[in-house]
Amino acid sequence: MEFQFRINYKNKSDEELMVLINKGKEKAFNEIYERYSKKLFLFFYQKLYRDNNKAQDFLQDLFLKLIEKAKLFDYNKSFSSWIYCIAYNMCKNEYRNNATRKDKTINLNVEELKNDDTSSIIINNEDDFLLFKKSLNNELGKLNEKHSVTFTLRHQDNMSIKEISEIMACSEGTVKSRLFYATKKLSVKLKKFSSIKI
Structure with missing residues (x-):
């Protein structure tokens, strides 16, 4: 009698799950989907004009x-x-197909931004937080796509500089430069928040 070990x-x-997916293990795919579908839906939703249906379509295409x-x-x-x-490249293709970028707003993990050494933005209370978030989304929509995506991958998706450089197919120095530029630009645009104390 043969014993089969349950994975x-x-x-x-x-x-390891990708190895199993390559062997046709459906449960391995289900586990990867479970781990990443919500995060990647949010990624698409934020990058694709907050269009729920488009984000769902892109998520299914991605998997x-x-x-x-x-x-x-x-x-x-x-x-x-x-x-x-892969997700970033799908968005890039969509941007190319849509010359006019509508209301692109991005919802950031502002706690990460507050703790970042490069940021001079300080948040005081819930009202300030909501006002800041709205203003930040508005200003991010004005940045070019590369600076905006680099910034959000770092502060929302908590990616390392190395990971971002792999995703965006550029050097780590370029990632740092884009982060510096985006943070500096946002700090100037949102300087009214720098006087608020925690």
């Missing part, structure tokens, strides 16, 4: 691409960077 997918790393391109995944690299790279 505990929840304990597997993303990269179809994951299945189709699973064999192309390099197991020595981070799965998170790889999947965000």
